[in-house]
Amino acid sequence: MGDEKVKNEAMEIMGLFQILPRLVVFDLDYTIWPFYCECRSKREMPSLYPHVKGILYALKDKGIDVAVASRSPTADIADTFLDKLGLKSMFVSKEIFSSWTHKTDHFQRINQRTGVPYNKMLFFDDENRNIEAVSKMGVTSILVRNGVNLGALREGLSKFSQNLASVERNKRKWQKFSEKPGSSEKDKK
Numbered sequence: 001m002g003d004e005k006v007k008n009e010a011m012e013i014m015g016l017f018q019i020l021p022r023l024v025v026f027d028l029d030y031t032i033w034p035f036y037c038e039c040r041s042k043r044e045m046p047s048l049y050p051h052v053k054g055i056l057y058a059l060k061d062k063g064i065d066v067a068v069a070s071r072s073p074t075a076d077i078a079d080t081f082l083d084k085l086g087l088k089s090m091f092v093s094k095e096i097f098s099s100w101t102h103k104t105d106h107f108q109r110i111n112q113r114t115g116v117p118y119n120k121m122l123f124f125d126d127e128n129r130n131i132e133a134v135s136k137m138g139v140t141s142i143l144v145r146n147g148v149n150l151g152a153l154r155e156g157l158s159k160f161s162q163n164l165a166s167v168e169r170n171k172r173k174w175q176k177f178s179e180k181p182g183s184s185e186k187d188k189k
């Protein structure tokens, strides 16, 4: 499938959801490309998983920001590859550094830089420990097995709206709890 076709399908998928994330964050190695960039040379021409470019273009078209959270120890190679792929300027925040935490510090930085709350972010990564740690911060996080593709996008958007709906439900529950009795007839079922 060409980039344009993937982009159109991604646009269709996004059209199925009423609420969309404000920011989508991607890991790099084995999430957008099928290798560890620390094992490669800057001189090489990298390639992405087949759906990645189309998905990035669709997000951009839809006005959704994209960012990178990678624990790669070779930020210079990662940067060179993103540049060669024509993606470097796409990301509003690029956090590429090795760390003992499972990307919680990456997300703190992304949050500081962009001002986007954690529950308005969607994250794709191929490592379960990152998914677990970042979900606990309130970010909808999706484990990918063969890189980001249209299936993962659909899964991510669907989980994102479920999570946000449950946050809203809880908020309403607490509002009701704190209101004076009889003050909110409209909330009665």
Ligand SMILES: [Mg+2]
Pocket (backbone or CB within 6 Å): 027, 028, 029, 030, 031, 125, 126, 127
């Ligand atoms: Mg990875």
